[in-house]
Amino acid sequence: MANYEEPITDYDEIVENCTCAFCGCNCDDLDYLVKDGHVVAVRHACRLGASKIMEDMDQRLLVPMIRNEEGELEEVDWDAALDKAAELIAGAVRPVFYGWSETSIETMHHGLELGELVGAVLDNQATICHGPSIQAVQNVGYPIFTLGEGKNRADMVVYTGSNAMNSHPRHMARYSTFPRGYFRPRGRYDRTVVTMDPKYSDTAKMSDVWIGFEQNGDYEFYNAIRAVLKGKKLKKDVISGIPKEDIYELTEKMKNAQFGTLYFGLGLTHTLSKQRNIDIAIQMIADLNKYSKWVLMPMRGHFNVNGFNIFMSYETGFPYGVDFSRGYQRYMNGETNTIDLLTRKECDVFMVIAADPGAHYPGGAVKHLAEIPVIQIDIHWGPSTEIADVVLPGSFIGVEAAGTSYRMDGVPIYMKKAIDKPETCRDDEWIVKELLERVKKIKAEQGTSQSEEGALAK
Ligand code: SF4
Structure with a gap:
């Protein structure tokens, strides 16, 4: 009993049906116990x-800051910090606005207007996570479904390249494996769960079948299943480390499922063949649909990473790495993505919102970030704060501020506010809107002075 924690009974109120702002499951059934304005x-x-949700005061950014001439971050008032940030953005030649996956769609809306105004590149974490999945969807289609459909209908659940038990801990419990569904009244007992992964992960331990194919063997393995689905005989006895008899048996099981769901993670997206792995997985789903109903879904990480891709696709036609430098939107992987722009040293002002490239980017990209002005909008101190020149403390969506996000299946969820933000912080939406207004003002003044100079020259 040493690790048993007494339940919290000392609280002022319960705020029901809040939405978790962590992973792409966007669980919207949480209750927050609030005492003295804090979630306890x-x-x-x-x-x-x-x-x-509970430890958000750890390393919390509480006041706006500007880096002084000695290289130290110095507390300033909001006007000074916003003016400095607006001045940097208005004067930039190749600005990049990166992040967005942990903030609201409403904030992105103002960010897009600001990006169009100054000819920026708008990019999000998909550039380093499910970007290849999105490229594959553009190549061969998107046989997606909702998590509710999967819960109510799926009798076969496959996880590949994903350890959902660790990365999305309630995914199996709430959506895919354990819950009772309309057509699956016995929940777990009505489903066959398969994990395809080189690792015997915690998710594999919860599954009926584990297919431990070789590292980087995904592409060959899925092609073997496709060949069997097309009625071919496998010529090799062992494919990607799996005996061909096991592949025949698995394929037969998949053909006979009533409703099959395949959830894939970065383990599939980022092994050797990258987007081609997803191409082939999507085509395998298409082949399976000749026998039964099959669908697939990427396991999106941040709670609104999918939201940015959906929002940008709706507004601009492109999902991420959208470049407005020519006055209209362009998208070219390897050209208009953040890491490429940084390693080529093209970017001259970088605004990071609700993300931490300082922790995740390759050395060359971070080195360039250290050499250019960086504006950070975030709630926590992190490696990016160490290289930021202006820090604008935002608020926690789904806890201190309301906003819209898109779950991994593309269902929009309204995230309610439960408590007040710290007095010295501002909502992300307000900050980006305020930057937009200030940059517009600078641009208008620049326009006026240029036309006055032109008139004098005449
Ligand atoms: S599974 Fe994800 S969204 Fe649900 S409570 Fe856990 S971290 Fe939050």
């Missing part, structure tokens, strides 16, 4: 979600 306990969340 969370009901229904997994450990990842609960720790983010």
Whole structure:
């Protein structure tokens, strides 16, 4: 009993049906126990979600800051910080606005207007995570479904390149494996669960079947299943480390499912063949649909990473890495993505919102970030703060501020506000809107002075 924690009973109120702002499951059944304006306990969340919601004051950014001539971050008032940031953005030649996956769609809306105004590149974390999945969807289509459909209908659940038990802890419990569904009244007992992964992960331990194909063997393995689905005989005895008899048996099981769901993670997206792995997985789903109903879904990480891709696709036609430098939107992988722009040293002002490239980017990209002005809008101190020149402390969506996000299946979720933000912080939406207004003002003044100079020259 040493690790048993007494339940929290000392609280002022319970705020029900809040949405978790951690992973792409966007669990919207959480109850926050609030005392003295702080969330002291969370009901229904997994450990990842609960720790983010409750420990948000750890390393919290509380005041706007500007880096002074000695290289130290110095506290300033909001006007000074916003003016400095607006001045940097208005004067930039090749600005990049990166992040967005942990903020609201409403904030992105103002960010897009600002990006169009100054000819920026708008990019999000998809550039380093499910970008290849999005490229594959552009190549061969998107046989997606909603998590509700999967819960109610799926009798076969496949995880590949994803350890959902660790990365999305409630995914199996709430959506895919354990819940009772309309057509699956016995829940787990009505489903066959398969994990295809080189690792015997925690998700594999919860599955009926584990297919441990070789590292980087995904492409060959899925092609073997496709060949069997097309009625071919496999010529090799062992494919990607899996005996061909096992591949025949698995394919037969998949053909005979009533409703099959395949969830794939970065383990599939980022092994050797990258987007081609997803191409082939999508085509395998298309082949399976000749026998039964099959669908697939990427396991999106940040709670609104999908939201940025959906929002940008709707507004501009392109999902991420959207470049407005020519006055209209362009998108070219390898050219208009953040890491490429940084390693080529093209970017001259970088605004990072609700992301931490300082922690995730390759050395060359971070080195360039250290050499150019960086504006950070975030709630926590992180490696990016160490290289930021202007820091604008935002607020926590789904806890301190309301906003819209898109779940991994593309269902929009309204995230309600539960408590007040710290007095010295501002909502992300307000910050980006304020930057937009200030940059517009600078641009208008520049336009006026240029026309006056032109008139004098005449
Ligand atoms: S599974 Fe994801 S969204 Fe749900 S509570 Fe856990 S971290 Fe939050």
